[in-house]
Amino acid sequence: MQNVIRGKAFVFGTNISTDQIYPGQYLDLTDPDKVAEHAMQGADPSFVKEVKPGDIIVAAANFGCGSSREHAAVTLKTVGVGAILADSFGRIFYRNAINLGIPLVVCPGIADMVKQGDTVKIDLTTGDVTNDTTGKGATAQPLSPYVMEILASGGIKPMIKEQYGQ
Amino acid sequence: MHAIEKILAKAAGKTTVTTGEIVNCKVDLAGINDLYLQTVRSFFEMGGKKVYDPSKIVMFLDHYAPASTIMQADNQKQFREFCWDQGIDLLMDVDQGVCHQILADKGLVRPGMVLVVTDSHTTTHGAFGAFGTGVGATDCAIIMMTGQLWFRVPEIIRINLEGKLPKGVFAKDVILKVIGMLGADYGVYRGVEFTGPVLKELNISERMALCNMTTEMGAKTAYIQPDEITLAFLKDKVKQDYEIFTTDPGYKYAAEHTFDVSGLKPQVAAPHSVDNVFDVTEYAGKPVNQAFLGTCTGGRVEDIAVAARILKGKHINPRTRFIVVPASKGVFLEAMAKGYIQTLVEAGATFVTPGCAACLGTHQGMLANGETCITASSRNFPGRMGHNKAEIFVASPASVAAAALKGKIVNPADYLE
Ligand code: SF4
Numbered sequence: 001m002q003n004v005i006r007g008k009a010f011v012f013g014t015n016i017s018t019d020q021i022y023p024g025q026y027l028d029l030t031d032p033d034k035v036a037e038h039a040m041q042g043a044d045p046s047f048v049k050e051v052k053p054g055d056i057i058v059a060a061a062n063f064g065c066g067s068s069r070e071h072a073a074v075t076l077k078t079v080g081v082g083a084i085l086a087d088s089f090g091r092i093f094y095r096n097a098i099n100l101g102i103p104l105v106v107c108p109g110i111a112d113m114v115k116q117g118d119t120v121k122i123d124l125t126t127g128d129v130t131n132d133t134t135g136k137g138a139t140a141q142p143l144s145p146y147v148m149e150i151l152a153s154g155g156i157k158p159m160i161k162e163q164y165g166q
Numbered sequence: 167m168h169a170i171e172k173i174l175a176k177a178a179g180k181t182t183v184t185t186g187e188i189v190n191c192k193v194d195l196a197g198i199n200d201l202y203l204q205t206v207r208s209f210f211e212m213g214g215k216k217v218y219d220p221s222k223i224v225m226f227l228d229h230y231a232p233a234s235t236i237m238q239a240d241n242q243k244q245f246r247e248f249c250w251d252q253g254i255d256l257l258m259d260v261d262q263g264v265c266h267q268i269l270a271d272k273g274l275v276r277p278g279m280v281l282v283v284t285d286s287h288t289t290t291h292g293a294f295g296a297f298g299t300g301v302g303a304t305d306c307a308i309i310m311m312t313g314q315l316w317f318r319v320p321e322i323i324r325i326n327l328e329g330k331l332p333k334g335v336f337a338k339d340v341i342l343k344v345i346g347m348l349g350a351d352y353g354v355y356r357g358v359e360f361t362g363p364v365l366k367e368l369n370i371s372e373r374m375a376l377c378n379m380t381t382e383m384g385a386k387t388a389y390i391q392p393d394e395i396t397l398a399f400l401k402d403k404v405k406q407d408y409e410i411f412t413t414d415p416g417y418k419y420a421a422e423h424t425f426d427v428s429g430l431k432p433q434v435a436a437p438h439s440v441d442n443v444f445d446v447t448e449y450a451g452k453p454v455n456q457a458f459l460g461t462c463t464g465g466r467v468e469d470i471a472v473a474a475r476i477l478k479g480k481h482i483n484p485r486t487r488f489i490v491v492p493a494s495k496g497v498f499l500e501a502m503a504k505g506y507i508q509t510l511v512e513a514g515a516t517f518v519t520p521g522c523a524a525c526l527g528t529h530q531g532m533l534a535n536g537e538t539c540i541t542a543s544s545r546n547f548p549g550r551m552g553h554n555k556a557e558i559f560v561a562s563p564a565s566v567a568a569a570a571l572k573g574k575i576v577n578p579a580d581y582l583e
Contacts, residue, residue: 015350015351015439015441015547017545017547017550019526019527019545019547019548019549019550020547020548020549023527023549023554024526024527024528024549024550025527025528027201027229027526027528028201028230028235028237028238028241028528029237030203030204030207030241042547042548042549042554043548061351062350062351062354062384065350065351065354065384066286066545066547067286067526067545068284068285068286068300068301068302069201069202069302070202070204070302070303070304071204073302074204088351088354089354090351090354090384091354091355091384091386092286092300092301092302093302095301095302095305096302096303096304096305099302099304099305100304144188146188146316156304156308157208157211157212157304160212160213160308160311160312161211161212161213164212164213164214164311164312165212165213165214166213166214166215166216166311
């Protein structure tokens, strides 16, 4: 796992639901590459054209609230989102994204500190967040040891496979 | 300890747990919905061959009931085959309805159990004193493989409901008001318990609506202490033994809120978030293209009954569509026996197969660009029921039926003599 992640920020507001991250009408798709074509479609249809692997999503409170659909995490993972920083997250989305190995970082006030296109850096081990464009810094809540273990394993699937694979 | 903590402690094989602790719990029942073929995929990706215990898994073909695209049909086909291969007998096919209502109808939910479904509204089962929570596909696949899953023991908030519900005001209005006051992220990672004298006035259907909607404040789970109303409901349904847990006197809640419901008006969550809540009268006169009655939030017999009461012998406004979806086959049959279906069809309702229907914006009542819908379901996020530019107002079943009648948002109290 990469402990320091640096990327261009895409900024979103409050209560961005999984319906917006991945609209319900595409829930019957199961191939990750097809799922990836609709990333953030309900919130910003241009996102999917502009996002590059390693880019970072920054959002205000309750990012990923609503439906439990794992597609929301799959779509962001597959387009290559490097990390997601938000004031807070919806809890099922949080679990889903961590399970897939996307670093999710709770950083209250982050949405006010970053503008679309700024370069943001996060150190997962220290929780230090810096906006490299403005020079401003913040401190994120530390990730729990179990979450760090999941991320270090590249997601929960390899971990479970090793322990329980039949 | 709180009753919720006692449930988690028992499932984790421990005598005590503390807030914030990560515990590995045995799961009594895991449910998978037809949106999440990823569950089966993750199971195989993690090296699964045989599920841990097929009798503790239930599969619901409810979100696409019945399939409207080849892709949906193919997903459902794979689910059925998985159940047959694995010996999973609890396959709830497209005739059965929405997962949460089926769990209640068939006595699969019982007090004190750990119930995990790949659906965010699994909080609904707090109405029965169960620990119900929603997870994603991969988490559920882990349960299929191991029979257990990790949880963080949540802080618990108490919401105490005092007073007496006025005419035309229902549990849905109460919870909308609560969400409006506390916010859509207030309950994130927390458990929400309801207490107070108002509960005595609420039947199981209303209690389910209350607990169901705690998801819209981000809650992990909900809880209502089982009482004689719960036990009367469970009596002929639940076959297995169960244990009712009670909260220790002196348990310290993370927060406590008291709401007096006596002066409450019917409520509505206006576009585009569930905490954007107003008295329904603020939007009185707003024309609606579609009124939607159904779902795991507002599609039970009592909900259809109140609509029938409002519409009996009348006809809906010709400019409004009234889509009605019984939450389950059980609900459908009972509503039919009581004559409500006849009443509503005569009044101009369009009936849809029990299931989720348009609630999640995939089929059976989608909204066009610029249309307005009033719904008894739970969510009004942009694009939730169709076009991103459609407007969704979340309200009680009575408010939905009254709006269908008049073709605009009105105060339902005026139509309940
Ligand atoms: S009825 Fe709606 S809220 Fe309930 S499970 Fe189905 S899609 Fe989800």
